[in-house]
Amino acid sequence: MSKNDVIIHAKNLTRKFKMGNVDVIPLKNVSFDIQKGSFTTIIGPSGSGKSTLLNLLGLVDSPTSGELYINGLKVHEQSDHQLTKLRAKYIGFIFQSFHLIPVLNVLDNVMLQLSFSDLPKSDHKEAAIDALEQVGLGDKLRNYPNDLSGGQRQRVSIARAIAKKPEIILADEPTGSLDSKTGEGIISIIEELHKLGKTIIMVTHDLDIAARAETQLVLRDGEIRETRTKDQKELMKVY
Numbered sequence: 001m002s003k004n005d006v007i008i009h010a011k012n013l014t015r016k017f018k019m020g021n022v023d024v025i026p027l028k029n030v031s032f033d034i035q036k037g038s039f040t041t042i043i044g045p046s047g048s049g050k051s052t053l054l055n056l057l058g059l060v061d062s063p064t065s066g067e068l069y070i071n072g073l074k075v076h077e078q079s080d081h082q083l084t085k086l087r088a089k090y091i092g093f094i095f096q097s098f099h100l101i102p103v104l105n106v107l108d109n110v111m112l113q114l115s116f117s118d119l120p121k122s123d124h125k126e127a128a129i130d131a132l133e134q135v136g137l138g139d140k141l142r143n144y145p146n147d148l149s150g151g152q153r154q155r156v157s158i159a160r161a162i163a164k165k166p167e168i169i170l171a172d173e174p175t176g177s178l179d180s181k182t183g184e185g186i187i188s189i190i191e192e193l194h195k196l197g198k199t200i201i202m203v204t205h206d207l208d209i210a211a212r213a214e215t216q217l218v219l220r221d222g223e224i225r226e227t228r229t230k231d232q233k234e235l236m237k238v239y
C-alpha cells in the first residue's frame, strides 16, 4: 500500500493530565498509521488509555505533545473552527452509553448531528432517514430514545454517526452496555460499514470481537505493547 492510503498518522502522541501536584499520563508517545478503509480494534486493560486515545483521534481532545494527521492535515495547526469542520467531515463517533438526547425523537437526534456538517440543510432530513433505514430503524423515526431497547438506541447512535457520511467511524466499547446477542447485531452493522469502505477504529473488551478486525492494537499503561494483524494470526496457526 502506498503512503497515500494512510488516513490517520499518529506520531508520539502523549496526553498528560494534572491532578493537583501529580501528573497522570494515560497516553505515552503512541505512534501508528491507520490505512484508509481498514478495520482496527484497540484492546487493553481498564485504565490503559483506550478512551483517551480514541478521544484524540475523534478530535474531541488534544494531545499534550506529538502530532496527529488526518488525511495529511496536521490537526493541531487547525483553528477551533477548522477542527469542528474536520470533525464534522471525517469523524463519526459511537459511544458505549449511546449519548442520545432524551427530549428529541429518533429523527431529530440524527438531524441534530447533521447541523454541524457541510451538507445543505435541505438534505438533512433525507440523509437522516437514509441512515436510520440503513440500521433498520426506518419505522422508528418518531419514537423517543426511552421507547427503544438498548440495541435500538445504539443503532440510532450509529445512524447519527454515519448520516453525514464520514470516512472514519470511531466506536468506544459500542457493545459494552448490551447483551451478547444484541451486541452481535451491532458488530454486524459495524462490519457492514467496513465492507462499504469506511475506516473503523473500535475499542472493545471482547477479545473474540477484537480478533475479527484486520489489526489489533494492544494498549497497556498508555503504550502500544503489541500490534497484531490477521495475517500474522493466520501464519501463527500454520507454523
Ligand SMILES: Nc1ncnc2c1ncn2[C@@H]1O[C@H](COP(=O)(O)OP(=O)(O)OP(=O)(O)O)[C@@H](O)[C@H]1O
Pocket (backbone or CB within 6 Å): 017, 019, 024, 025, 026, 044, 045, 046, 047, 048, 049, 050, 051, 052, 053
Ligand atoms: N480527564 C482526565 N483527568 C484525569 N485523568 C484522566 C482523565 N481522563 C482519563 N484519565 C486517566 O487516564 C487513565 C486512562 O483512562 P482511559 O479512560 O483512557 O482508560 P480506558 O483504557 O478507556 O479504560 P476503560 O476500559 O475502563 O474504559 C486512567 O487512569 C484515567 O483515570
Ligand SMILES: [Mg+2]
Pocket (backbone or CB within 6 Å): 050, 051, 052, 172
Ligand atoms: Mg474507556
